[in-house]
Amino acid sequence: MTLDTRSKAEVVNIVLAKYQNDSSMLVGILQDIQAELNYLPREALEMTAEVLSIPLSRVYSVATFFKAFSLKPRGRHGIHVCMGTACHVRGAEKVLDRFQTELCACAGETTPDMKFTLETVNCVGACALGPVVVVDGEYEGQVTAEKVKSIIEGCK
Amino acid sequence: MVAEKSGKRLNSASELELLCEEIKRSVSARTRTVTICCGTGCLAYGGTKVAQAFRDEIKSRGLESEVEVKTTGCHGFCERGPLVVIRPENILYQRVKPADIPQVIDETLISGRVIDRLLYTIPGTKEKVTYEHDVPFYKKQMRLVFGANGYIDPTVIEDYIGCGGYAALSKTLFEMKPDEVVDEVKKSGLRGRGGGGFATGAKWQSTREAHGDPKYVICNCDEGDPGAFMDRSLMEGNPHAIIEGMVIAAYAIGAHLGYIYIRNEYPVAVKHAEKAIAQAEAMGLLGENILGSGFSFSVKINRGGGAFVCGESTALMASVEGRVGEPRAKYIHTSEKGLWDQPTVLNNVETLANVPLIINRGAQWYSSIGTANSKGTKIFSLVGKVNNTGLIEVPMGITLEEIVYGIGGGIPKNKKFKAIQTGGPSGGCLPASKLDMPVDFDELTRAGSMMGSGAMIVMDEDNCMVDIARYFLSFLEGESCGKCVPCREGLKRMRQILDRIISGQGQPDDIELLENLSETLTWGALCGLGGGAANPIMSTLRYFREEYEAHIIEKRCPAGVCKPLISYNIINEKCPNCTLCIKACPVGAITGQGKKLPVILDQVKCTKCGACYDVCRLGAVEVR
Ligand SMILES: Cc1cc2nc3c(=O)[nH]c(=O)nc-3n(C[C@H](O)[C@H](O)[C@H](O)COP(=O)(O)O)c2cc1C
Ligand code: SF4
Ligand code: SF4
Ligand code: SF4
Ligand code: FES
Ligand code: FES
Numbered sequence: 001m002t003l004d005t006r007s008k009a010e011v012v013n014i015v016l017a018k019y020q021n022d023s024s025m026l027v028g029i030l031q032d033i034q035a036e037l038n039y040l041p042r043e044a045l046e047m048t049a050e051v052l053s054i055p056l057s058r059v060y061s062v063a064t065f066f067k068a069f070s071l072k073p074r075g076r077h078g079i080h081v082c083m084g085t086a087c088h089v090r091g092a093e094k095v096l097d098r099f100q101t102e103l104c105a106c107a108g109e110t111t112p113d114m115k116f117t118l119e120t121v122n123c124v125g126a127c128a129l130g131p132v133v134v135v136d137g138e139y140e141g142q143v144t145a146e147k148v149k150s151i152i153e154g155c156k
Numbered sequence: 157m158v159a160e161k162s163g164k165r166l167n168s169a170s171e172l173e174l175l176c177e178e179i180k181r182s183v184s185a186r187t188r189t190v191t192i193c194c195g196t197g198c199l200a201y202g203g204t205k206v207a208q209a210f211r212d213e214i215k216s217r218g219l220e221s222e223v224e225v226k227t228t229g230c231h232g233f234c235e236r237g238p239l240v241v242i243r244p245e246n247i248l249y250q251r252v253k254p255a256d257i258p259q260v261i262d263e264t265l266i267s268g269r270v271i272d273r274l275l276y277t278i279p280g281t282k283e284k285v286t287y288e289h290d291v292p293f294y295k296k297q298m299r300l301v302f303g304a305n306g307y308i309d310p311t312v313i314e315d316y317i318g319c320g321g322y323a324a325l326s327k328t329l330f331e332m333k334p335d336e337v338v339d340e341v342k343k344s345g346l347r348g349r350g351g352g353g354f355a356t357g358a359k360w361q362s363t364r365e366a367h368g369d370p371k372y373v374i375c376n377c378d379e380g381d382p383g384a385f386m387d388r389s390l391m392e393g394n395p396h397a398i399i400e401g402m403v404i405a406a407y408a409i410g411a412h413l414g415y416i417y418i419r420n421e422y423p424v425a426v427k428h429a430e431k432a433i434a435q436a437e438a439m440g441l442l443g444e445n446i447l448g449s450g451f452s453f454s455v456k457i458n459r460g461g462g463a464f465v466c467g468e469s470t471a472l473m474a475s476v477e478g479r480v481g482e483p484r485a486k487y488i489h490t491s492e493k494g495l496w497d498q499p500t501v502l503n504n505v506e507t508l509a510n511v512p513l514i515i516n517r518g519a520q521w522y523s524s525i526g527t528a529n530s531k532g533t534k535i536f537s538l539v540g541k542v543n544n545t546g547l548i549e550v551p552m553g554i555t556l557e558e559i560v561y562g563i564g565g566g567i568p569k570n571k572k573f574k575a576i577q578t579g580g581p582s583g584g585c586l587p588a589s590k591l592d593m594p595v596d597f598d599e600l601t602r603a604g605s606m607m608g609s610g611a612m613i614v615m616d617e618d619n620c621m622v623d624i625a626r627y628f629l630s631f632l633e634g635e636s637c638g639k640c641v642p643c644r645e646g647l648k649r650m651r652q653i654l655d656r657i658i659s660g661q662g663q664p665d666d667i668e669l670l671e672n673l674s675e676t677l678t679w680g681a682l683c684g685l686g687g688g689a690a691n692p693i694m695s696t697l698r699y700f701r702e703e704y705e706a707h708i709i710e711k712r713c714p715a716g717v718c719k720p721l722i723s724y725n726i727i728n729e730k731c732p733n734c735t736l737c738i739k740a741c742p743v744g745a746i747t748g749q750g751k752k753l754p755v756i757l758d759q760v761k762c763t764k765c766g767a768c769y770d771v772c773r774l775g776a777v778e779v780r
Contacts, residue, residue: 026478027461031420058479065480065637066461068420084382085577085613086539088627097765101742122464122631123382124421125389126196127537127611128234128545139200145767146740 011036012047023052026062030069039070067121075110075117077155079103080134084123087130091144095131096120098145102152116155165440167448169326172317172441179318188223188265189243191306195230195389196424197546198237202253203227206238209254213261223265226315229393229428231306232547233293236276241288241306248288249274279543279565293544296562298525298533301509302386302549305393310428313435316396322441324512328404329449332515337408338364341511343519345531350376350467350504351582351608351684353530353597356511359501363491364409366499373406373414373453374495374502376472377425380464381580382631383611386535386547387505391418391425394509395432399442399455401508404515406453409501414453415476419460429457464581464635465685469494469502471637482637483683504609506535526552530596538564540613541571550595557591560614571616574715575700579608581628581635582688584695585621604695606688620717621700622707626654628692636685643686646677650693659720662708667697716779719764723780728754730776737768737777 015032019025026048033044040063049056063069081096100106103116110117126132129141135151143151166172183189192198192207210225231239236250242264249260252274263269275284276291285291288306308315316322328337342357363371375398379387391398402414418426433455436442444452458476465471466481473495475481494500510532514522523531530552536559539545543565550559556576560566567573575585578595584605586593593599597607615624633647650673653666674690681687697704706712713721726746731754738746738755745761746768754776757768769777 024476024478025458027475028459031459031461061480062461062478066463068462085580085611085627086383086537088382089540089613089615089619089624091766094766094770097763098742098767101763101765121421121462122380122635123384124196125379125385126200126234127383127385127539128197128547129200130539130545132200139196141197141200144770145742145765146771 008037008041008043009047012044012051016048016051021052023054026052026054026059027066030059030063034069039073042071072110073114075114077116077136078119078134079116079151079155080119080121080124081107082122082124082126082130082132082134083120084127084130086123086127087132090130092131094145095133095143095148098148099133099152102148116152163435163438165438167440169330169447172322172326172447175314176317176320176323179314183224183318186222186224189226190223190265191226191228191231191241191243193229193231193237193239193306194227195234195237195305195393196385197230197234198239201237201251203238205254206240206252206257209257210240213257217261219261219265226309228308229305229310230389230547232297232299232302232389232549233291233544234546235544243307246288247286248276248291250276292565293546293548293563296554296558297549298551299549300513300525300533301397301506302390302535302547304397305389308394310393310395311431313396313432313439313441316394320516321396321512322400324515325400325403325441326447328407328515329447329451334364334408334410337404337515340519341408341514344514344522345519345526345529346507346510346514346522347530347597348504349506349510349534349609351381351580351606353607356503356507359491359503360405360408362489363499363501366492368492368497368499369410370413370498371409371411372495372498372500373402373409373411374472374476374500375402375414375416375505375508376467376469376502377416377418377422377429377505378460378467378472379419379422379505379609380467380635381609381611383539383577383613384537384580384609386537386610388422388425389547390505390509390535391416391422392428395425395428396436397509397512398429398505399432399436401503401511402455403442403446403453404511405501405503405508407451409499411501412453414455415458415495416455417458417460417466417472417476419462419466421462426457426459433457463637464631465637465683468683468685471683472502473500480637482639483685485682506610527594527596527599529598534595534607534610536610536612538612538614540577541567541616541619542614543568552596553594555592555594556586559595559612560591564614567614567616571618573614574617574619575615575621575624577605577613577615577624577692578611579606579688579691580611581632582606582684582691583608583611584691585615585624585699586695587699589699604698605691618715618717620713620715621696621703622654622657622713623715623717625693625696626651626658629654629689632685632689640680640682640686642677642680643682643689646673646680647686647689649673650677650690657704657707658713658718660707660711662704664708666708667701667704671697722764723759724757724762724764724766724769725778725780726754726757727776727778730774731755732774734774736771736773740767740771741765742767
């Protein structure tokens with residue numbers, strides 16, 4: 001536990017130093033912290049507020065306003081199903097349904113074994129290939145419900 | 157390579173000109189350039205591996221001094237990626253795989269023969285097309301802003317300079333007064349490409365005249381409009397053009413600091429913008445004393461966190477200040493009190509990318525393109541149910557028909573065109589009867605839609621317009637910041653009404669109720685998110701009312717989309733028990749009865765996922 005909290009603290013310190021404790025860069029700071037820790041733990045938010053000398057409520061309001069942030073730990077593999085318009089008209093709903101069935105998790109949830117987090121996004125900017133699914137940062141285009149199983153199995 | 161040698165600081169207009177000449181000479185010394193698209197679309201198809209294979213193969217054969225391999229941003233024709241174009245001939249190879257590379261080098265680069273199987277085939281006529289400029293998708297376009305994407309490596313500033321980049325900046329700084337720049341942009345008739353279509357020159361003028369120092373320039377690369385990716389592709393594929401546009405804007409209004417606001421979902425755009433800023437600063441094209449002119453301007457990058465409302469000007473500025481991205485009422489314009497209450501110009505990526513073009517070629521030339529009140533070209537993302545998906549750049553005034561059929565190649569699988577959605581969540585759906593309409597800011601608005609940022613989503617007979625309306629409402633409900641009541645509550649109630657209609661519980665007066673709520677929302681909302689939110693409803697009610705009525709009165713979804721109103725059934729006569737659907741059904745709702753006998757579909761187990769419908773090749777599954 002102590003080791004765990006210390007490494008969180010280190011991450012936060014490194015990120016804050018990179019932004020020279022500039023509170024106007026709060027969104028970027030939280031993004032970088034999340035990129036390292038995979039979510040935003042309470043301790044990290046408290047430290048950020050403390051070091052930047054801004055109210056914790058402001059840090060929380062930013063951390064909960066933007067979709068990109070998660071206050072809960074996330075699975076080892078992130079599956080983002082695009083629900084943007086271009087993907088929607090080409091059947092993204094069917095793809096999402098199949099992911100939910102196969103993973104036994106609803107959008108926004110993490111599987112109990114912490115292996116997958118299933119999330120929806122509104123457009124990832126590869127609309128020409130819709131439906132698009134982003135798995136651990138890699139784009140998969142023209143996904144069909146049939147391909148879902150092999151995508152999941154492809155995640156080791 | 158020039159790239160490595162030159163990175164030194166340029167201290168005058170003539171030094172920039174000399175460098176441009178030098179780069180041009182070194183390019184023509186090579187016989188061939190291979191450009192490989194590494195935009196997001198082509199990357200998804202394996203573009204990086206193709207590029208790497210090319211580099212390795214060219215190197216192992218010692219051809220580096222004759223052939224230059226260049227990775228570029230999106231070429232536009234994402235549907236057929238990964239794309240490889242061999243220049244100067246412009247031979248276009250599509251769907252290229254790493255295994256194809258040795259053959260491309262042997263046959264095309266060395267022996268000068270074209271490889272038939274890698275060429276693009278026109279779907280209808282089966283005709284093969286050799287050259288990029290002959291492909292119908294490109295032929296009808298006018299690629300003034302976006303064209304350079306296919307020629308330059310966005311991470312190499314010399315590529316941009318070699319194409320005449322930063323010449324407009326040099327002309328601005330040394331030959332024009334700030335007022336003249338504003339005038340030129342005003343005369344060009346350029347209107348903002350971010351959605352509202354506000355006259356760019358007028359915006360610059362009011363910021364120039366506003367009292368207050370410092371002033372700021374912000375580039376809006378939030379691109380929250382789902383279905384649009386032109387800003388991303390410009391920022392990824394040609395970031396220097398945007399930076400050049402920003403410096404010109406800064407000179408015109410008297411700003412010394414600017415921000416590029418990029419959504420975090422676009423990591424490559426962030427990376428390329430960062431790199432471009434560093435390169436431009438190192439070469440004296442950005443930062444202190446630009447090109448020795450005495451004018452200074454620097455640019456910082458801010459990343460958005462995935463909130464659609466942050467694309468709105470005041471919300472964006474709040475977010476840049478490190479606060480929650482909530483809009484404020486605009487009694488005072490951001491041109492007077494914007495970022496940190498200082499005069500601020502906020503422009504869209506594409507708007508800024510148009511600026512160097514206007515300065516280089518003149519307002520008169522620019523305003524000769526387009527229609528009476530919409531000048532120049534517009535980049536659209538042509539996506540959805542259309543054969544040639546991708547990014548297109550067309551002159552204002554082109555008809556929807558030319559876009560969908562001429563450039564887009566029509567609807568896949570010979571389905572019927574139903575609607576085209578333009579303008580994103582604040583736009584509308586236009587029916588087939590509007591296909592002959594010329595596309596510009598005013599025509600689209602008159603038809604009940606809008607230009608928006610330029611997403612064009614084509615829908616066919618399998619798309620349900622009530623479902624689409626509900627889709628946009630639930631999107632906006634999720635993105636509403638919640639600050640004002642009409643938007644926060646109105647969107648929710650409207651979505652609930654649509655849910656009711658979709659599940660077969662619609663009431664006869666629901667349409668009227670939707671219309672009333674739409675009006676309240678349009679007039680009562682604080683910002684453009686709520687203000688435009690009723691448009692998808694209003695436009696579908698205007699053009700596709702009978703579909704709403706079918707749902708409400710007949711309890712039927714004509715397109716076969718809305719789950720509670722449909723069921724999947726086997727047409728016994730057509731089914732010889734090929735068992736494809738049995739394997740495809742995720743819940744085991746289909747069972748066989750033995751050889752040649754039709755399969756049986758259990759309606760109780762069926763979750764209506766549609767997999768059986770999608771796999772059946774004999775049309776033996778129907779939706780009712
Ligand atoms: C809800 C909402 C979202 C918007 N999103 C964007 C966006 O993603 N990109 C953009 O350039 N403009 C967006 N706009 C428009 C901006 O508020 C602003 O008008 C525009 O960036 C100004 O630049 P322009 O004059 O060059 O078009 C949005 C507006 C609203 C109301
Ligand atoms: S209209 Fe919607 S998004 Fe805009 S301020 Fe009101 S609640 Fe927020
Ligand atoms: S619609 Fe889906 S669940 Fe129903 S029978 Fe077909 S495959 Fe099975
Ligand atoms: S896929 Fe079609 S033809 Fe084959 S068993 Fe199913 S319904 Fe019959
Ligand atoms: S709508 Fe899915 S990537 Fe744009
Ligand atoms: S990403 Fe390659 S053409 Fe668009």
